[in-house]
Amino acid sequence: MSSPNPSAPDSRTAILGRLRAAGDSGPLPALDTAVLERRQWDPAERVTRLRKGMEAVHTEFLDAKSDTWPAVIRVFCEREGLKNLLYGPTSEAGSALAAAWAPEGPQLKPYDRPVEAFKQELFGDIDAGFTGTVGGVAETGGLLLMPGPAEPRLMSLVPPVHIALLRASTIQDSFWSAVKALGWGRALPPNALMISGPSKTADIEQTLAYGVHGPKRLIVVLVDDLK
Amino acid sequence: MHAEKEIHFRDAAAKALLDPQLRANFRRAMDGLIAKRLAQFPDPRDLQDLRDLSTAIRSRSLLCLPELLEQLEASCAKNGIKVHWAETCEQANQLILGILQAKGAKTLVKGKSMVSEEMHLNAFLESKGIEALESDLGEYIIQLDGETPSHIIMPAIHKNKDQIARQFSQKIKDAKYTEDVDELTAMARKVLRQKFLDADAGLSGVNFAVAETGTLCLVENEGNGRMSTHVPPLHIAVMGLEKVVARLEDVAPLYAILTRSATGQAVSTYFNLITGPRGEGEKDGPQEVHLVILDNGRSRIYADPQLRATLRCIRCGACMNHCPVYTRVGGHAYEAVYPGPIGKILTPQMEGVGVRHDLIHGSSLCGACGEVCPVEIPIPEILVRLRREATHEDMGSTVVGKGTGRTASEDWAWRLWAGVLKRPALYRVATWFATRFGKALPASAPLIRNWTQSRTKPVPARRSLSERMRAEGVSHE
Ligand code: SF4
Numbered sequence: 149m150s151s152p153n154p155s156a157p158d159s160r161t162a163i164l165g166r167l168r169a170a171g172d173s174g175p176l177p178a179l180d181t182a183v184l185e186r187r188q189w190d191p192a193e194r195v196t197r198l199r200k201g202m203e204a205v206h207t208e209f210l211d212a213k214s215d216t217w218p219a220v221i222r223v224f225c226e227r228e229g230l231k232n233l234l235y236g237p238t239s240e241a242g243s244a245l246a247a248a249w250a251p252e253g254p255q256l257k258p259y260d261r262p263v264e265a266f267k268q269e270l271f272g273d274i275d276a277g278f279t280g281t282v283g284g285v286a287e288t289g290g291l292l293l294m295p296g297p298a299e300p301r302l303m304s305l306v307p308p309v310h311i312a313l314l315r316a317s318t319i320q321d322s323f324w325s326a327v328k329a330l331g332w333g334r335a336l337p338p339n340a341l342m343i344s345g346p347s348k349t350a351d352i353e354q355t356l357a358y359g360v361h362g363p364k365r366l367i368v369v370l371v372d373d374l375k
Numbered sequence: 376m377h378a379e380k381e382i383h384f385r386d387a388a389a390k391a392l393l394d395p396q397l398r399a400n401f402r403r404a405m406d407g408l409i410a411k412r413l414a415q416f417p418d419p420r421d422l423q424d425l426r427d428l429s430t431a432i433r434s435r436s437l438l439c440l441p442e443l444l445e446q447l448e449a450s451c452a453k454n455g456i457k458v459h460w461a462e463t464c465e466q467a468n469q470l471i472l473g474i475l476q477a478k479g480a481k482t483l484v485k486g487k488s489m490v491s492e493e494m495h496l497n498a499f500l501e502s503k504g505i506e507a508l509e510s511d512l513g514e515y516i517i518q519l520d521g522e523t524p525s526h527i528i529m530p531a532i533h534k535n536k537d538q539i540a541r542q543f544s545q546k547i548k549d550a551k552y553t554e555d556v557d558e559l560t561a562m563a564r565k566v567l568r569q570k571f572l573d574a575d576a577g578l579s580g581v582n583f584a585v586a587e588t589g590t591l592c593l594v595e596n597e598g599n600g601r602m603s604t605h606v607p608p609l610h611i612a613v614m615g616l617e618k619v620v621a622r623l624e625d626v627a628p629l630y631a632i633l634t635r636s637a638t639g640q641a642v643s644t645y646f647n648l649i650t651g652p653r654g655e656g657e658k659d660g661p662q663e664v665h666l667v668i669l670d671n672g673r674s675r676i677y678a679d680p681q682l683r684a685t686l687r688c689i690r691c692g693a694c695m696n697h698c699p700v701y702t703r704v705g706g707h708a709y710e711a712v713y714p715g716p717i718g719k720i721l722t723p724q725m726e727g728v729g730v731r732h733d734l735i736h737g738s739s740l741c742g743a744c745g746e747v748c749p750v751e752i753p754i755p756e757i758l759v760r761l762r763r764e765a766t767h768e769d770m771g772s773t774v775v776g777k778g779t780g781r782t783a784s785e786d787w788a789w790r791l792w793a794g795v796l797k798r799p800a801l802y803r804v805a806t807w808f809a810t811r812f813g814k815a816l817p818a819s820a821p822l823i824r825n826w827t828q829s830r831t832k833p834v835p836a837r838r839s840l841s842e843r844m845r846a847e848g849v850s851h852e
Contacts, residue, residue: 297656362598
């Protein structure tokens with residue numbers, strides 16, 4: 149089979165032709181973004197809002213400082229009896245965590261192979277995944293992640309617990325302002341996402357249940373780096 | 376082309392109304408959704424501004440639709456996403472089959488996609504020996520029973536937990552009977568995790584496609600969308616051609632109003648932006664990503680300046696949650712992929728206003744849908760327009776099946792009405808009789824029966840208005 153797609157060029161021409169034939173109907177309406185611009189808070193308020201928004205959907209927070217967060221994560225893992233924690237050895241957050249991690253107790257597991265060689269273990273044996281974030285969203289609560297070579301996509305999805313590192317200074321007002329601040333509107337990596345809580349569903353009688361497909365718990369390690 | 380298959384919403388609705396369980400399930404769910412949506416919009420000014428902005432963004436996208444689609448295709452190609460075009464559902468199905476076969480894929484896990492419902496993709500793939508498994512919990516539940524979604528956002532809303540408990544205990548291997556929602560959810564998680572792990576391919580819909588960056592945006596709470604699009608080696612996304620917007624910045628307000636209107640959430644659990652297959656150095660993500668862009672009548676809807684507004688829809692479902700008809704009869708009575716108010720304007724435009732004139736008439740035109748719609752689609756006005764189209768061939772439109780919704784009795788009634796109105800003497804005689812003897816007419820008389828079935832018979836005034844005006848000496852001129 150040379151091409152799975154024999155009729156495509158014709159369909160494309162026909163569809164675009166029909167859309168073009170419909171003609172242009174008038175000027176483009178103006179975009180008034182005032183309602184988005186009104187969403188602004190000072191840095192401390194942003195932290196409060198993010199926390200409130202995310203706690204409302206069952207996200208848990210651990211407070212930390214720039215130099216204590218690896219220890220905070222460790223204490224959490226020990227307290228919860230997690231036997232291992234998946235991390236990205238070449239990511240900034242991942243390498244900082246590894247540098248501070250003591251060898252005994254919960255094990256750090258590097259995600260350093262293609263998933264094909266790692267799928268069974270990833271789905272079956274990993275207790276928690278640790279990732280950094282590239283920011284947060286104050287308006288609604290939410291973490292911004294850019295998975296990639298250093299922090300593969302499935303780290304924040306497959307393990308039953310997701311631990312994410314968030315620096316308070318990186319919290320943006322809204323998703324809209326974050327898109328602009330991070331330059332996402334110009335170029336995006338193959339995957340980027342916003343996460344506001346653990347996986348959930350209300351498909352059975354509108355009753356909320358957490359941990360349906362993705363993580364059952366989302367733990368945000370919030371680093372207070374505001375002056 | 377006249378109706379080969381007449382479908383009667385009225386009969387299906389009448390049947391649904393007699394099912395107290397169904398009515399209770401919908402009532403509870405819809406009341407909850409209405410209240411939650413309202414709580415998300417405490418400031419009417421913010422709501423109106425956000426609606427205006429969202430409407431403007433969707434209108435702009437439609438005004439530049441062919442250019443944006445070409446730009447999307449080019450951006451996707453640059454990112455390594457292969458774009459395919461399908462004029463019909465049949466073509467789209469064949470395309471997907473081709474992509475799957477080229478990779479030797481035998482199993483497909485699906486994230487929620489209404490377009491794939493429109494294509495009846497699951498049945499098609501099953502007939503070709505490929506397993507297509509729904510992984511959204513609601514979709515999974517209805518697939519187990521071979522049902523179709525009864526709501527575009529909450530497909531299993533018509534079922535309560537006892538029904539689901541019974542179904543799971545019968546259909547899932549080794550499942551015990553439980554009505555505990557957490558336990559039921561855990562059972563589905565267990566089954567589906569294995570499926571994600573084993574699947575050869577994943578399929579998803581698209582909430583918004585960004586032309587400038589070539590990004591597919593997916594909104595979800597469960598994580599099954601991410602599982603379907605990131606775990607298997609092949610990801611196929613399907614979208615209606617109207618889903619494109621110019622810039623990622625435009626997506627922000629649309630996303631904000633979508634989740635609030637749909638489920639009363641300020642934000643969904645995941646907002647997933649896919650801009651390419653597994654990149655250089657990446658350890659996971661699909662090796663191939665394909666995007667299938669489906670027309671299926673949309674370009675025809677696009678050609679009509681008034682009906683084009685139908686394509687602004689962002690599929691939030693708010694119109695159905697607020698519809699006095701939908702909330703009483705539920706989604707299945709519509710016998711259409713898209714139920715509720717949006718379905719009432721979309722389905723007849725796709726399948727024909729003649730065959731589906733039952734839908735365009737199944738509305739009280741109360742206006743609730745238009746009022747809550749986040750992109751201000753004038754659904755009631757479009758319904759009225761389609762009612763005219765259904766009985767008039769000569770409106771110069773591109774509407775499918777125009778003029779085929781006439782019935783002999785209706786024609787006859789209108790002709791009689793016009794004949795009487797055109798002759799003042801006859802009109803006077805007719806009203807004289809109606810006012811004097813109308814009261815005596817039995818409620819079960821033919822034609823009147825249709826009205827009196829569920830309402831009391833109106834009693835005509837003893838004297839007509841013009842008689843009274845004459846008697847009181849009011850001049851006609
Ligand atoms: S018509 Fe409006 S309210 Fe209905 S689903 Fe579409 S966007 Fe939502």
